[in-house]
Amino acid sequence: MSHSSSATARRSALAELVPFLRRLDWPAERERRLRGLLSFARLRSPHSRDLLGSVDLESFTEAGLPRLPPTSEAEPIHRFDEIVTDPRIPLDVVNEHIENLRSDTYLFGRFRALPTGESSGIREVFVYDWGDWTTFAAMANRWPVRAALAERHADPGTYVSVYADRATHISDTLQDVFTPPAGERGHRLPVTLPVETLVAELNRLQPTELSSYQSTVAVLTAEAIAGSLVIRPARVSTVGELLSEASRELVREAWGIEVTDTWGCTVSVYAFTYTTAQGMHLPEDLATVEPVDASVEPVALGQPASKIYVTNLYNMAQPLIRCEITDSMTVSDEPCPCGSAQRPAFDLRSRLDDVFAHEGGPTLRSLMVLFDALEIDRHVIDFQVHQAPRRADALVVSEGPVDLGAIDAELGRSLDAA
Numbered sequence: 001m002s003h004s005s006s007a008t009a010r011r012s013a014l015a016e017l018v019p020f021l022r023r024l025d026w027p028a029e030r031e032r033r034l035r036g037l038l039s040f041a042r043l044r045s046p047h048s049r050d051l052l053g054s055v056d057l058e059s060f061t062e063a064g065l066p067r068l069p070p071t072s073e074a075e076p077i078h079r080f081d082e083i084v085t086d087p088r089i090p091l092d093v094v095n096e097h098i099e100n101l102r103s104d105t106y107l108f109g110r111f112r113a114l115p116t117g118e119s120s121g122i123r124e125v126f127v128y129d130w131g132d133w134t135t136f137a138a139m140a141n142r143w144p145v146r147a148a149l150a151e152r153h154a155d156p157g158t159y160v161s162v163y164a165d166r167a168t169h170i171s172d173t174l175q176d177v178f179t180p181p182a183g184e185r186g187h188r189l190p191v192t193l194p195v196e197t198l199v200a201e202l203n204r205l206q207p208t209e210l211s212s213y214q215s216t217v218a219v220l221t222a223e224a225i226a227g228s229l230v231i232r233p234a235r236v237s238t239v240g241e242l243l244s245e246a247s248r249e250l251v252r253e254a255w256g257i258e259v260t261d262t263w264g265c266t267v268s269v270y271a272f273t274y275t276t277a278q279g280m281h282l283p284e285d286l287a288t289v290e291p292v293d294a295s296v297e298p299v300a301l302g303q304p305a306s307k308i309y310v311t312n313l314y315n316m317a318q319p320l321i322r323c324e325i326t327d328s329m330t331v332s333d334e335p336c337p338c339g340s341a342q343r344p345a346f347d348l349r350s351r352l353d354d355v356f357a358h359e360g361g362p363t364l365r366s367l368m369v370l371f372d373a374l375e376i377d378r379h380v381i382d383f384q385v386h387q388a389p390r391r392a393d394a395l396v397v398s399e400g401p402v403d404l405g406a407i408d409a410e411l412g413r414s415l416d417a418a
């Protein structure tokens with residue numbers, strides 16, 4: 001099938017789907033999923049059995065969620081073995097898998113395991129069964145796919161991503177799910193490449209679509225404006241860090257387009273900008289989001305929340321019920337003007353962004369690279385990285401023997417690259 005006829009086929013398949021989507025009752029569908037999750041969790045997870053006790057799940061609705069105790073940021077890792085629904089995946093086994101992970105490999109051929117400290121600085125571990133991980137990847141890909149389809153280019157173009165090249169990092173791992181084989185259309189460049197090499201590779205590949213961390217895109221726009229990077233991407237997407245208004249403007253200046261910014265966390269949600277800087281769609285069909293204030297009282301829609309509780313409605317291996325995410329946002333009380341049934345959120349801010357925004361300080365190309373170096377060791381349970389004039393100081397809290405020399409060396413390598 002040629003590119004243009006396959007694009008036509010995709011569009012007509014989508015057109016047929018629209019009436020079905022309009023008939024879907026999303027709140028009812030979400031509650032059906034919620035009851036399914038809670039019932040399964042109570043049956044198979046010792047933690048959920050305690051948590052849910054004798055709650056009547058047959059008639060359970062979202063309105064009942066605030067009466068369930070929340071899951072603190074540290075709980076998924078501290079109570080890992082009681083939370084998971086499969087006795088084959090205690091934390092020891094999952095950690096050993098992570099430590100030996102060098103490629104796109106599933107634990108027991110089915111479980112995707114990821115360490116992360118993305119929102120809290122606490123080392124967390126998430127595990128997804130194969131089908132649920134595919135759902136996660138589909139969620140993380142659907143808005144970019146929608147954008148690509150909307151542009152109706154007959155030529156799919158060249159996609160280049162610049163992320164951590166570690167099998168344990170979500171930005172790398174997600175690309176193993178749907179990306180075409182290397183060399184066909186998608187190319188991955190490690191974010192740790194020296195800037196000159198990165199620029200040379202991008203000049204050679206001529207991406208029509210570029211995806212990377214916000215900080216890396218900022219570096220690349222500077223190279224484009226200086227004239228060393230000569231590419232014409234039709235789409236640029238960012239994830240992992242805070243996108244500043246200045247970086248947004250640099251993308252406009254360099255390539256004359258609006259950047260698609262993404263906010264995501266491994267607990268279950270990826271949200272995407274839909275027009276400009278204004279808002280991101282929350283995946284309301286796959287997760288419930290409860291905005292709360294600093295004293296964890298519910299916040300009305302349309303009001304700023306200091307954090308949210310997220311319930312992942314599709315991860316059956318590790319039920320994540322009312323998980324605390326310490327990013328602030330305002331969940332809209334209005335449906336999105338674009339017509340999507342997914343509610344938008346505004347003013348998303350990660351707590352980490354406050355910690356690491358150092359005006360006039362030295363530029364780190366990517367904090368994610370540093371976090372990666374700290375997340376690998378299973379005994380590191382919490383960490384902080386402090387930016388100093390000519391170095392980074394890392395504090396780690398450990399729960400067992402930690403090879404500090406190895407971490408130091410890894411951090412040094414990452415800093416050199418960052």
Ligand SMILES: [Zn+2]
Pocket residue numbers: 274281336337338339340344
């Ligand atoms: Zn919208």
